[in-house]
Amino acid sequence: MFRNFFILAVSICTAGSLFALPDHDEKTARKIISGHISDAESGESLIGATLLVKELGVGTVSNSYGFYSIAVPAGTYTLVSSYIGYHDFEKEMDLSKSQRLEIGLMPESEELEEIQVLGERKDQNITQVEMGVEKLQTKTIKSIPALMGEVDLIKAIQLLPGVHSTAEGGSGFSVRGGSPDQNLILLDEATVYNASHLMGFFSVFNNDAIKDLKLYKGDVPAQYGGRLASLLDVRMKDGNAKKFEGTGGIGTISSRLTLEGPLKEDQTTLLLSGRRTYMDLFMPLASEEEVKDSRLYFYDASLKLSHRFNENNRLFVSAYLGRDVMRSEFFQIGFGNKTLTARWNHIFNQKLFMNLTAVWSRYDYELGTPEDEPDSWIWESDLEDLGLKADFGYYITPEHSLKFGLQSFHHAFNPGMAMGVGDQSFFGEYLVGKNYALEHAGYLSHQHQLGDKLVMKYGVRVSLFQNIGKGTVYDYDDNYAVVDSTTYASGEVYQNYWGVEPRFGINYLVAPDWSIKFNYNRSQQTIQQASNSAAGSPLDIWFPASPNIKPQLADQFALGVFRNFQNDWYQASVEVYYKDMQNTIDFADHADLLLNKYLEGELRVGDSRAYGAEFLLKKTEGNLTGWLGYTLSRTERTIPEINNGKTYVAPFDKTHDISTVLNYRLNRRVSLSANWIYSTGQPVTLPVQRYEINGTVLPYYSERNGARYDDYHRLDLALTLQGRNKRNRAWSGEWVFSIYNAYSRKNTWALNFVQDTENPTETYAEKTYLFPIIPAVTYNFKF
Numbered sequence: 001m002f003r004n005f006f007i008l009a010v011s012i013c014t015a016g017s018l019f020a021l022p023d024h025d026e027k028t029a030r031k032i033i034s035g036h037i038s039d040a041e042s043g044e045s046l047i048g049a050t051l052l053v054k055e056l057g058v059g060t061v062s063n064s065y066g067f068y069s070i071a072v073p074a075g076t077y078t079l080v081s082s083y084i085g086y087h088d089f090e091k092e093m094d095l096s097k098s099q100r101l102e103i104g105l106m107p108e109s110e111e112l113e114e115i116q117v118l119g120e121r122k123d124q125n126i127t128q129v130e131m132g133v134e135k136l137q138t139k140t141i142k143s144i145p146a147l148m149g150e151v152d153l154i155k156a157i158q159l160l161p162g163v164h165s166t167a168e169g170g171s172g173f174s175v176r177g178g179s180p181d182q183n184l185i186l187l188d189e190a191t192v193y194n195a196s197h198l199m200g201f202f203s204v205f206n207n208d209a210i211k212d213l214k215l216y217k218g219d220v221p222a223q224y225g226g227r228l229a230s231l232l233d234v235r236m237k238d239g240n241a242k243k244f245e246g247t248g249g250i251g252t253i254s255s256r257l258t259l260e261g262p263l264k265e266d267q268t269t270l271l272l273s274g275r276r277t278y279m280d281l282f283m284p285l286a287s288e289e290e291v292k293d294s295r296l297y298f299y300d301a302s303l304k305l306s307h308r309f310n311e312n313n314r315l316f317v318s319a320y321l322g323r324d325v326m327r328s329e330f331f332q333i334g335f336g337n338k339t340l341t342a343r344w345n346h347i348f349n350q351k352l353f354m355n356l357t358a359v360w361s362r363y364d365y366e367l368g369t370p371e372d373e374p375d376s377w378i379w380e381s382d383l384e385d386l387g388l389k390a391d392f393g394y395y396i397t398p399e400h401s402l403k404f405g406l407q408s409f410h411h412a413f414n415p416g417m418a419m420g421v422g423d424q425s426f427f428g429e430y431l432v433g434k435n436y437a438l439e440h441a442g443y444l445s446h447q448h449q450l451g452d453k454l455v456m457k458y459g460v461r462v463s464l465f466q467n468i469g470k471g472t473v474y475d476y477d478d479n480y481a482v483v484d485s486t487t488y489a490s491g492e493v494y495q496n497y498w499g500v501e502p503r504f505g506i507n508y509l510v511a512p513d514w515s516i517k518f519n520y521n522r523s524q525q526t527i528q529q530a531s532n533s534a535a536g537s538p539l540d541i542w543f544p545a546s547p548n549i550k551p552q553l554a555d556q557f558a559l560g561v562f563r564n565f566q567n568d569w570y571q572a573s574v575e576v577y578y579k580d581m582q583n584t585i586d587f588a589d590h591a592d593l594l595l596n597k598y599l600e601g602e603l604r605v606g607d608s609r610a611y612g613a614e615f616l617l618k619k620t621e622g623n624l625t626g627w628l629g630y631t632l633s634r635t636e637r638t639i640p641e642i643n644n645g646k647t648y649v650a651p652f653d654k655t656h657d658i659s660t661v662l663n664y665r666l667n668r669r670v671s672l673s674a675n676w677i678y679s680t681g682q683p684v685t686l687p688v689q690r691y692e693i694n695g696t697v698l699p700y701y702s703e704r705n706g707a708r709y710d711d712y713h714r715l716d717l718a719l720t721l722q723g724r725n726k727r728n729r730a731w732s733g734e735w736v737f738s739i740y741n742a743y744s745r746k747n748t749w750a751l752n753f754v755q756d757t758e759n760p761t762e763t764y765a766e767k768t769y770l771f772p773i774i775p776a777v778t779y780n781f782k783f
Contacts, residue, residue, distance in 0.1 A: 030397065032098040032257040032350040034069035037062045037081055038105030043266065047212045048135075049083040049105065057452070058398040064212075064235065065314070067353050069395035074299025085137070098350055123568050129447065129455045129507040131517040131560045132575060134160050138207055142780075143663045143673050145716035145738045147201060149251040149776030153213055154195060154203035157232070157660040159675060161614035161629035162217050162575075166652060167714075168749045168770050171196035171203045174652035175217050176556075177300040177576060177610030177635030178229025181529035181542070185232045186224075188304075190339035191385055193363040193380055193542060197298040197324055198277075202386070204337060205323050208247045208258040209302045211237040218556045218577060222443040222459040222503050223405055226579065228408040228525045228554040235720050236318050238306045239269035247747045253277050253776040266308070276736045281499070295327040314345040316448045335539075353393040365539055371422040379418040379595065382569075383542050403459070409439045411527065415541050416595045433529065433598045437544045438466040438493075439526065445503065457505040465526040467495040473547055479603040480588075490664035495547050499524035510748040514563035525552040525599060525666035528585055530593045535599060540591060548600045553582040572616040577611065584608040586639055589704075606639030608650065626662040643704040651705060655680040673718040681708035687753055690763060697755065697763075709748040717742050733781040740774040747771075 006692040045066025052059035053070065055077050062068045074096055079087040086105035093099065134157070141156040154171045157163055166172035185192045187205070191465040195204050212235040216224075220231045226568050237260065244261030253475040255570040256275035261268055284305040300322035307315045323336035346354045362386070368378030385407035413435040420427030445459030469488030477483050488494045505519035526545040545551045560575035584606055587593070591602040612633025635650040642648070657679040664670045686707040687699035718738040725732050750768040 007276075012089050013315075014513075020442070031095040032069060032071045033079070033093070033095060033101055034067070034098075034347075034395075035101045035103060036066040037068060037083070037085070037103045037105065037618060038397045040106045041242060042067070043104075043269070044211065046083050046105065047235065049081060049086075049103075049246040049531055050124075050539055051103070052080045052082075054078040054080055054397075056398075058449075060398065060401075062397070063353065063393055065355065066354075067345070067347070067393075069351055069353070069393075071351070071395065071397050072201045077608070087141075089152040102311075102352070103597070122565060123513070124516045125562050125571055125573065126513065126564055127455075127507075127509070129457045129505050129517070130216075131505070131507075131578070132216065132558055133160075133518055134215045134216075134217070136213050138213075139212055140192045141207055141213075143671070143718075144661060145673055145675060145718035145740065145777070146716075147740045147771075148253050148774060149736060149738050149778035150202050150254060151207040152203050152232070152656055153205050153207060153210065157213075157215050159661050159677070160215065160578075161616050161659070162633070162654060163215070164631075164654050164657055164679065168747050170201070170286060175215075175230035176579060176612065177633060177650055177652060179529075179650075179652060181527075181531075181540075182227050182229035182525060182552075183232060184224060184230070185228035187234050187320055187339055187356050188236050188298070188316075188342065189389065190320075190341045190361040192320075192337055192339065192361070193383055194335065194337060194540075197300070197322070198296075201427045202298070204298060204300055205234060206256055206258070206273050206275050206302060208249075208256060209236055209271065209304075211235050218558050218579075220222050220503070220521060220522055221403070221515065222445040222461045222501075222521065223403060223407075225461050225463055225501060225523060226439070226525060226527065227551055228523050234242065236304050237271055238316065239271035239304055241269045241306075245783065247780070247782045249459050249778050249780040252776040253279055263702065269306045271302070271304040275300050295325055299322040303338075312347040314344070317341070322629075324420055329370065331367070331369055333365070333438075340364045352394050353395075355389075355391045356754045357389040357391070359385070359387050359389070367539060368421065372525075374424065375419060375427070376420060376422045378421050379416055379428045380414075381416045381539075381541065382414045384412045384414075385621050401447045403445045403447075404443060406442045408439065411437045411439065411544065411557075413437075413542060413544060415543065415597075415599070418524045418595055418768040430595065432595055432599075433472050435471055435544055436467055436468045437526075438464075440464045440555075453509040455507045455509075459503050460500040461466075461499075461503070463499040463501065463524060465497040465499070466493050467544065467546055468493050474598060474600065475599050476548065482598055482601065495545075497526060497545055497551050499551065499553075513565070513568070514561070515551040517558075517560045517562065520557050521554075521556045521558075522750055523554050523556075525554075529597060530587070539594070541599070543599060546600065549603065550583045550605070552584060555580045555677075559734075569621045571616075571620060573614075573616045577614075579610040581608045581610070584639065585777055586637060586782060588641065604639050604641045606637060606642070608635065610635040610650075612758070623665045624662065626660070628661075629657075629659045631657040646703070646708070648704040651683055651706070653683055669722045669724070671720045673720070674716065676713070676715045678711065681711050681748070683708055684694045684751070686751065687763075699753065699763075709751070712739075712747050714745050714747065716740050716743040731781065733779060736778040736780065738776045738778070740776070741771050742773065744773045 037046050047064050049062045053072055060068050060070045076094045078092050081103045083105055086107055089103050089105050106326050136156055140149050141153050146152055158165045158173050162176050166173045166174055185195050214233045216231040224231050239260040241262050246259045248257035254277040258273040260271040277297045280297045302320050304318040318341045320339045326333040341357045344356045364379045364382035364721040369376050391405040412647040416433040417431050419429040441463040443461040447457045449455050469492040470490040471689045472487045473487050474482050475484040501522045503521050507515055507517045529540050529542050533538040556579040558577040562573045564571050586604050588602050588604055615630045618627040635645050635653040636652050638647045643753050659677050661675045663673045683705035684707050685701055685704055685745045688702045690697055720736050722734040746769040748767050749770045753763050754764045754766050755763040
């Protein structure tokens with residue numbers, strides 16, 4: 001692995017040398033203006049802020065670190081920079097020579113911040129070549145009514161067209177028919193393998209520590225790969241570089257606090273954020289003895305350190321730690337994520353930008369019983385990544401820009417180890433073999449502006465996935481029984497999978513207020529998840545492609561029409577997509593997934609497809625803001641050994657899905673929020689008949705996913721009351737009163753079929769639902 005990292009480092013230096021040639025623009029007609037765009041009050045870099053050269057009608061946007069660069073003919077121009085929620089910056093400059101310009105944008109008034117909802121620029125949805133991409137601001141997420149008052153960005157994206165919740169109250173989500181493991185979730189470039197707290201009721205992301213959130217539903221940039229359905233790119237705040245400040249909240253089930261400020265002004269900043277539930281503090285007050293000794297809580301903590309060496313070099317170090325603990329006299333469960341990211345930004349010259357990233361992430365869980373009992377045992381599992389990435393941005397002219405890079409990752413899979421604990425336990429030790437893999441990729445992407453109306457983006461990602469020892473591979477016959485095995489030495493490469501993933505997108509500007517877009521995206525997935533339930537579980541197992549499992553492939557085509565009305569106050573879009581997938585994985589009937597060293601024998605492989613249409617109407621300004629989204633979709637699988645080879649719907653197929661999100665500002669201090677959700681019931685396999693053999697009653701099941709739960713719908717409400725903000729007052733606060741499931745809809749979470757004890761010949765269905773009406777109160781503060 002270290003040899004691969006060394007080769008990558010040499011390649012990075014070579015690439016930088018090739019492009020970081022002396023800048024000869026001073027002797028030519030074109031001059032370069034470059035720099036960073038940031039919040040003038042906090043110094044926080046602004047992602048996707050625009051810079052426009054007014055006289056030429058050309059512009060650019062800042063990258064993920066606030067850096068921009070644009071080359072124009074020599075002359076005197078008016079530069080205008082804008083970002084939603086901020087005052088425009090305007091400056092006249094004489095570009096007789098190339099220059100650096102650091103731009104600080106001033107935030108607008110608090111009233112305007114609350115009524116601007118989505119996007120970096122009013123017409124960005126029209127002009128950008130990207131489609132199938134959604135961005136939510138943290139202010140928007142904060143205004144959405146939340147379960148138990150806990151603001152949650154995963155719950156927010158589940159309200160977008162093409163995105164479905166996989167279970168009531170859960171953090172799992174399906175994008176355009178994909179399974180939850182087909183979503184790549186990144187926190188400051190580090191992979192988060194389980195984004196849930198409390199069995200999925202809350203996500204791992206603390207909204208107070210998040211700066212930017214972007215969901216790619218298909219048009220995934222070439223620098224990212226490894227998943228078929230989507231990319232959720234979450235970026236933490238850098239921290240306030242001007243002054244110390246704090247934000248937090250006290251809620252129904254948890255409290256949180258975020259502190260940020262300069263260690264050295266305009267050079268070094270620090271952000272610390274923490275959150276913890278406190279339900280366990282009240283359990284000793286319960287009357288039931290078994291509840292008194294129980295524990296149920298989660299906590300998480302985030303840290304980010306940013307340092308500016310000079311105008312060309314910046315360092316960012318961020319870390320996340322989260323843990324869930326559930327413990328009773330009968331069992332104990334613990335699971336959590338750890339991530340660590342170090343990023344170095346380097347500007348070679350005014351055209352070439354580099355970001356070098358080292359990442360480490362780990363997800364682990366444990367399940368067991370209390371110690372010092374004869375039957376005490378524990379099961380542990382984990383997944384660990386270590387990687388290095390180099391990403392370059394080369395800004396040639398306003399019409400041409402390149403992105404390219406290299407990356408290499410090492411994956412370590414520990415599916416499970418079970419053993420007895422304590423001196424009295426009679427259990428031995430059972431190990432499921434570990435797996436190791438290397439994953440490498442290189443990519444190149446070019447964005448090309450052709451005239452005033454046409455923008456093209458095209459590129460390719462080339463990947464190599466390698467299984468390496470130490471490990472054992474089992475051979476299976478046609479009936480999936482083990483017939484032989486091969487053991488490989490440590491570091492030995494025993495399987496290679498190459499992937500070529502082209503990406504293409506085009507945007508045609510029909511008029512200043514509407515455009516037509518098309519994109520094609522091929523993706524490959526080499527790491528997947530084994531789950532016994534559509535709802536997902538912290539105990540689900542991740543496993544890699546292997547000699548027995550080919551990588552999953554997806555080709556997605558999408559076409560969209562985007563239109564703005566009334567000075568961009570209203571935004572409307574229609575997107576249709578078709579996704580063809582190969583080597584789709586599903587599991588045999590009654591598959592045994594947990595602690596199974598022969599897990600690959602439970603897999604069945606075939607093809608699948610997903611298609612649909614997504615409609616979105618959004619209002620971005622005024623006292624009433626929000627959106628209405630509707631998705632019409634279908635996802636089907638055809639796997640020879642499942643459902644007798646007949647096509648069946650995937651577990652996450654939902655024909656109709658409607659989401660309405662509204663926020664109404666009554667006055668400067670009071671606002672009302674509501675969201676209403678409706679979707680077709682989730683597919684499920686249910687017993688439809690029964691028969692008796694030798695006195696034993698056995699169920700006969702429907703076709704795979706041949707039935708559905710009842711249709712799902714729910715209304716959530718919230719009232720926000722802001723405190724009286726007085727000038728020069730250090731402390732400000734607000735009260736949020738929310739109601740989850742306002743009309744107490746009993747949505748099905750599970751169906752169990754129970755044999756009647758009084759009449760054994762009869763069986764009845766027993767429905768389980770999770771949430772009636774749930775009120776919550778949260779106090780948010782800032783100082």
